[in-house]
Structure formats: C-alpha cells, structure tokens
Amino acid sequence: MESVYLALVLAPLVGAIAAGLFGKLIGRTGSHWVTILGVGASFALSLVVFKHIVLDGAEVYNATVYTWMVSEGIRFEVGFLVDSLTALMICVVTFVSLMVHIYTIGYMHEDPGYQRFFSYIALFTFAMLMLVMSNNFLQLFFGWEAVGLVSYLLIGFWYERDTAIFANMKAFLVNRIGDFGFLLGIGLILANFGSLDYHEVFAQAPTMVTESIEILPGSAWSLMTVICILLFIGAMGKSAQVPLHVWLPDSMEGPTPISALIHAATMVTAGIFMVARMSPLFETSETALSVVLVIGALTSFLMGLVGIVQNDIKRVVAYSTLSQLGYMTVALGASAYAAGIFHLMTHAFFKALLFLAAGSVIIGMHHDQDIRNMGGLKKYMPITYWTSLIGTLALIGFPGFSGFFSKDAIIEATHASSIPGSSFAYVLVLAGVFVTALYSFRMFFLVFHGKERMDDHTREHLHESSGVVVWPLILLAIPSLGIGYLTIGDVLFGDYFDGVIHVAANHDVLGHLAGDWHGATAMITHGIMAPPFWLAMGGLATAAYLYLMRPELPGKIKDRLQIFVTILENKYGFDDFNQKYIAGGCRGIGNLLWKVGDEKLIDGLMVNGSARTVGWVSSIVRQVQTGMMYHYAFAMILGLLGLLTWFVIR
C-alpha cells in the first residue's frame, strides 16, 4: 500500500507544480485538467484506502517515508499513519477539494490568474493531506504551516485589493500566534518524551500524568496540562477559536471557492483533527479539556450572534463557520472526540455546499455580495435554491439531515459530560441552536425569498449558474442530506475509532449515550421531541416572521437595541483592540527601541562618542593623511608588525 499512499499525496503536488510553473505552457484548460486529474486520482485512491482500512479492516499503516534528520539520536521523520481517522479525513478532503476544483472552472473562468489559482488549490490539497496523514509532530507542523502558507496566498489572491492583502497578512500573523504555542508544546513533548513519533509519545503519556513543570519559580504545574494547552493554542489559531478567531471573517476577501475549501471544510478543521488525534494526551488533563470546552462554547455562541447582523453573504457563512467550529471544539472538550470529527465531516459537506451556493449567487448578482440587495432569487436560480435549502437545514440541525445527527450528538455529549464547565457549555450550545437557525434563515429568506431588491440591470441578467458550478452543489447536497443518517451508528456508537481515539473511562460520554442508542430513525423521532429541535424551529420561525412576514420590523428592532447591535457590528471590539493596542503597540515599541535604544544610546553615546574622540585625535595627525589607499594599507601592515615586535621583544 505504500505506493498508494505516496501517489495519493503526490498527485495533487504534481498538478500544482505543472499548473504553477508551466501554466503558460499548458494553458488554462491544461492547468485545470492537470490539477483536477491529480486531485481526482487522489480522491479515487482515498476511496481505495478507505475500503482497505475501514471496510476490509486492514492493519493500521504506520511507516516512515524518509528521515528528515537525526539529531541527538532522535529521528525526525516524514511518514504516514493511516488508520480509520486518517481514512475519513482524506476522503473528506479530497472529495471537497475535487468539487471545488470543478466549481472553480466556472467561478474563475474570467480571472487572469486562472492557472495560479488551480496551482494553489492543488498545492493546498497536498499540504492538507500531509497534515492529516502524518505519523509525527514534525510533519504535522510542516503541514500545519504549509496550509497556512497556501491560505495566505489565496486570501491575497486578488493582490490589488488593499483589503485582501491586509486580510492575508492578518491571517498569517494570527495563525503564527497559535503556532507559537503549538511549537512550544511540541518542544515540551520532545524534551520530556524524547520522541516526536505519535505512537511513542502516546504510549508514554499515561506515565507522564504525575510529572510537573515549574514555569514560574515556585509553582508546579502539571506537565500534561501545560503541553495540552500549548497544543490547543495552536488549534485555536488554525480553527479560529476566540480570541484568535479574528482572521477568519477577513479571510472572505479570497475567492469563494477557497472560502469553501480552506476556510470552511478543511483547513480550519485541522485544529479539531489535531486535538482528536492527540486524544491520548488530552485525556490526561481534565484542566486542559475544561479550557477546550469553555473556549469552544464561547466561540460557538458569540460568533453565531455576530452572524445575525452581517449583511455580506460570505461573512454570514463565515461567522456560521466560526460558530460550528466552536461546536466541534466543545465536543473535544467534552471528550466526545468522535462527535467532533463526525461534525467536522458533516460540516465539511454542508458548509462547502453553502459557500459554493453563495458563490453561485454572487456570480448571478455580478459580484454584489450584500444580501440587502438580493431577494426572490428562488425563481431565477432553482438548483442553487434547493441545494442551499438542503445545506441550511443541515446547518440548523433539522431532523434527518446530516447536521442534525452530529450536532445533536455534541449537545447530548456536553449534557452528559462531567468536565468542569460542561453545564456552562451546555447552555451556550443549546442557545446557539436558536441563533444558528435565526441567522441561517435570515440569510436564506433575504436571498431567495421576498421582494427582489436588486437593480434592473442585474435582474435582467439573473440566471442559474453553469453546469460546472451547479453539479458540485448537487454532489455536495447528497452527503449533506444523507451521510449523517447512514454513518452515525458506526462512527459514533460503533467501533469505528477503536484504538485510534482514546477516551478515559470516566470521560466516556459517547459510551454513555450509546446505551440509549436505538438507531438513526429512533434518533430522529426522539429528536423531534427534544429542546434543540424546538429551539431551531423557534429560530426559523423568528427569521420567517421578521424577514418574510414583517420585513419592516428588523429595522425597528435594530433601533431599539442599538447598543447590542453596535457591539455585534463591532464584533465585540476585537479588531479595534488588536489594531490599536497590539499592532500599534508593537510599532511603538519598535520605534522606541530603534530611536532611543539604537540611535541615542548605542550610537549616540558609545559609537559616535568614541568616533568624535578619534576624530579629534585624527585632526591633529591629519598631516600624515595623503588620501592614497596604498598608504593606508601600508600603514596598517606596519602597525601590525610594530605591535608584533613589541610583544616579541617585551
């Protein structure tokens, strides 16, 4: 199988190199074919791997590809670990990537950077596969930063836009704050475990529970807690958790296909994947789990609220992504790692669908993204409408749709959890269900129903998007509808993750829930009677009332609740604070150190002071200066000889 794994990873890279370096030579069509074939091959091989590992139950594959370096006898390697978690991730990544590749043919067909775009998204696919297939922390970090690089390049794809090149720098730097923690976490692992190999580290984890580390003098902290929190800081950057979430809404400056692929379906879930992969470590520290739980709950609720006041179609979906990432993080914190991964999978399908549908709307609207200028698009774009409806119902967790199973499992797991903070998280994720339905259907109604608010020119040209755009929507709508029903039994309550995800017995909320599990159909019938369903319906009804029946009301409510709306519109002030105090503060420190430290103190006092002294002396001996270079050189040699002689005869 080794050659299969290698081919699976390298196929998109070959496509990326071909389209990137030889894009002019092979042309636009050549570029999209070579990358689509690469990613398509990768997807086909992923299915082969899935069958091999999951259906046929083959041995977990864990082997080295090559040795990056050896230092102090520790091998730093590039290698693959392929188990059921990897198999699931590579199928999701390559499938969504393939859909996005096809969609891009339609979305970007007028763009002068066509080849470059295909090269980037294929390169992204390669980096993401390296990340999820890694068997060690080094390669994980490689993939981690590489997807960040491609994200940087793609957010700034339209490099003439000031907002885009600000957003991509911001995204990279905020992610680097996360990586800062991540790297320190990896450093502590290497220093204490003597290895970066997953299996070796996981095997030692239980023996490290009692170890402590003295970070501040006189304070002994649990080593595992410190390591897990540092690793989680990395996840907070990549998976955009409060307060490192600020880059994700701005990343919408990139073209829509990558918002779907990178900033919704795959890259931003890398943090979730990482924590799930590290379950043997996180299980050793309840404190760390508690932090994960609370951060996730805050993100899920607070970011959902902001989604209600956004008017840019992509930003609504972006805040919804933040909120859903919060749900996944809550699942991790509640030790329901499988539920987090399960939601990651369903979310990848329905959120990619929603983004691509939003892109289809944007094409129809001639790149106007303001939902206040839309309305009544249902009759012009029927396929986009129906697929969006499926995606939205999946997002709000309507019973039977894929999101229902994953989100309900997370809510139930949080309810059952005994990790400190779980009751707080439970309230927030429950309230989040109402918020999700409200912002989702607000957008849905404003876009597809009600009065047609666009100008006449736009209306005359409105039509359904082309085949390469709508086919990916349809293909993504299928799993958005059915994948939850089909797989929940195996993935959450079966033995899918046995031996891959480790849960301590006293944290095993999913095992607890499995006792009440009577099949997916029973879950639906049970779900209709449970609070999340009624909260979702409440949100849907509120949205319908406000935006379909009484469209004049939202304006009035907004005037009444001005303070809250302002807070939400300012996104709680995170951006202003960062801009003013963090970015401004760093520049201030830089100027201070430069002007005062370097120029006044070091240069002014030490260097030029001595230079002036020398200058004064030299004004006296200037007579011997001739301006001829060989005189100086000669004098230097003479001086050297003189010094030597003095030492010798001394």
Added chain:
Amino acid sequence: MFSDWPLLSLVVWTPIIGAMLVLAAGRPGGDAPKHIALATSIVTFILSIPLWSGFDVATSQMQFVEQVPWIESFGIQYYMGIDGISMPLILLTTFTTVLVVLAGWEVIKDRPAQYMAAFLLMEGLMVGVFSALDSILFYVFWEGMLIPMFLIIGVWGGPNRVYATFKFFLYTFLGSVLMLVALIYMGFKADTFNILAFHGLGLGMTEQVLIFLAFLLAFAVKVPMWPVHTWLPDAHVEAPTGGSVVLAAIMLKMGGYGFLRFSLPITPDASNHLDWLIISMSLIAIVYIGFVALVQGDMKKLIAYSSIAHMGFVTLGFFLPFAIAESTGSISNAAMGMQGGMVQMISHGFISGAMFLCVGVMYDRMHSRQIADYGGVVNTMPVFAAFMVLFAMSNAGLPGTSGFVGEFMVILASIKANFWYAFLAATTLIIGAAYTLWMIKRVIFGKIANDNVAALTDINSREKLILSILAIAVLTLGLWPAPLIDVMRVTIDNLLQHIAVSKL
C-alpha cells in the same frame, strides 16, 4: 583522486591569483575581467566540492591538513585543515561568490575589474579564515579580509559610505585588536600558535575570563550581537548589493565560527561561567531587534536587522550546552542546539543573500531602497515577486524552507535549558513573520503605486538563474537537512565532550 592535492591551499589561492589576473586584464570597456572572474569563481567552487565529497564524517580529526613551517623563529606555521564545522562554511563561501560575481555582471559600470577582483580576493581570504589552524595565519586572513570589504563599501558604496566605513572599521578594529593580544598571550604560553594546541592549553579562571572577553568582543562585533550591532545596518545600506550579500551571507558567520573554534574550546570554564551573558544578548537580539526591524522604512536596513535577529539563534544555540547539562544531567543533550546554530548559519547565508539580491534587483531598476517608493511590484514583475515571496517566507521560518530548520532546532534545544528561553526565542515566529510580511505587503502586493513601478521590467534570465539556484538551495536544505547535520555531528559531539571537561 584528490586525496594528495593541497585542496585547501588551492581553494584559498586560486581566487587570489584570479583576482590578480582580473586586475591585469582590466582595461576600460573590456569584458575579459568579468569572464576571468566568473571562471575563477566557478573553478574555485568546483575545487571546493571534493572537500565535501571526500570528507570523512566519522571522525572529528582535522582533514585535508596542510602543515608547513612559515615563520619558524616564532613557531608560526602555515597550518590549515577543516572539520565538520568549517567545511560547510567554506562551501557556502565558494558557492556565494559565484552568485555575487554573476549578480554584478552588468550592474557594475564603474571599474568592474577592480570590483570583481575585490570579491575574489575576499573569497580567498575568507576561506583562509575558515581553514586556518594557526592563530597568526588565522589573524592575517581575518584582518586581511576586511581590506577588500572596506574598498567595496568605500568605492562602490552609497552616498553616506564614509560614515559607514568608518563605523565598520572602528567596531571591527576595536574588536579584533584585543583578540590579537589574547592570541599572542596564549602563543607565548603554549610556545606555539597552533589553535588545536590552545584547545588543550591549561588556563586559570582569570586568564580564561579575560581571554573569553577579548574573543567575545571580536566575535560579537562580527556576528553582530546586541549591543555592538549598529554598524551592520549602516554598512549594508551603503554597500553595493554584492557587498551586502557577502557581508550577510559569509562575514557574519566568522563570529559564530570564532565562538566554536576559539571561545568554547579554549575557555570552557569562562564560557560556562559567562554563558548567561551570551544567552541574554542572544535573546535580546531576537526580540529587541525584531521590533526594531518592524519599523524600518529602508528595505536593506530591515533585512540587516532581521539578520541580527536571526544570528541571535546562532549564538543562543552555541551557548546552551552548559545550561542544558545542568538541567538534564548530560552535555550530550545539547548537540541539537549547536547543530541548529550551525544550520542557521548556512541557511542564513542562503536567505539573507537571496533577500539582499532581491532588493538589489529592485534597486537596479528604481534606485531606491525605500519601502514607501514601492507598491504593487507583482503587477509588473510577477516572476520576481514569486521568488521574493518564497525567500520572505523562508526568512519568516516557514517549514520546508531552510529558515525553519535552525530556528526549530534551537528552540527545541532551548526548552531543555529553560522554558522561558524557548518562549522568547519562539516569539520570532510572530515578530519575524510580521516584519517580513509587512514589507512584502507594502512592496510586492497592492495596486501599482506610481509610474516608476509601472515601468519596471521583470527579471532577466541572469537574475532568474541566480535566484533559482538560491531557491533550490533554500528548499533542499529545508526539506532534507540530514546530510548537513551528518557532516557536523561527530565534530560537534567531540566539541561538547571537550567543553564538558574543566581546565581548572
């Protein structure tokens, strides 16, 4: 086939003889000097390859040794040899010189023969520094190498070159004169100027501290370490592109090399006693200088400050062993930090060279280094922009590029000594990315800022060749650093064993 050739002498003297030929062939308007210079640099590079291919990685003994008496009455010898520390630096020197000659090909209009000759001369002397095993020979090369550099800045430099040259001279002269005193003191004490004999020379604590401080001044100026770094931004700003490349890529490494060849093995107890000083200076360099780099408006200054911050990792990695030995109980746990410092030196040679060349490419067209004069360069120079973004990412330590390897190893090593060392060092992940990418944002991306940018033409095939070679080097070292580390492993292990033994 090369085993009986005096390879080191060939690598030292070929470029020096080539420099003479270039000068002799120098007539106004003729192309001959350039061709001779290029041929010489390529031949030198080829001659240096057997130093690597024939290198025995299993021994820490000096290899390719040449030893003949020079000034017998004082016991001064023409004694050269290399180990796993100096060999990579020699290859870096010969490699970089080829690129520098190419980079000056059609850019230098004023006295091109003398320009090329100065670089060739400098190449020979720099290789001499890295291969000399007699301290007086070392000192001659060490000082001699400065003369061509003075000339390069003084003759082909910018408007403020006199101040910069003066500052450069003052700093380096003050630094190295004390080193000479230390060398002569030890020479008389040991009755030889053999550096390897100094390693075994018994020295008391006071002697060691004094010698250590003398060396520290010389090497800290060269690295440069905070607070003796302020000559570097000025020198870079005034130097022509080739001068900046050699200065950043090779000359700064002399300081790091000096710590490994002199300070640590000759004065292990003083190094142990004063390691806190170097570690503090290194950490200040990483953090303080990072902030200073952030607010620079001149691209060359920005890269110069970034160099100082990156060199902080080198000195940090070199002086971690004692702290690691104390916290983990064995000094052999410190190899990673030392190897990381070495990798950082080589990698910084590629990256800083590439960054200065990139600025040079723009300067040749716009005659400005000010960030504010640029904006939207990608629109008119897309191929160049791709290279510049790659090197910028490498400068920001992106995994997969060489810039990551050394920083990664030093951070991983420093966490074993003290969590806060690693904490401060790792801030480079954020600050380094901030100053590099902010520059990229303002220079490369955006709309075309003005007519001058609109009139830019993309890089020609000569420039493309130079940058491609560097890009390959940066990526190869980033994706597979194992060969470089294998070369230095035994030497560094041996050095660690040596410094673990007290001389007192």
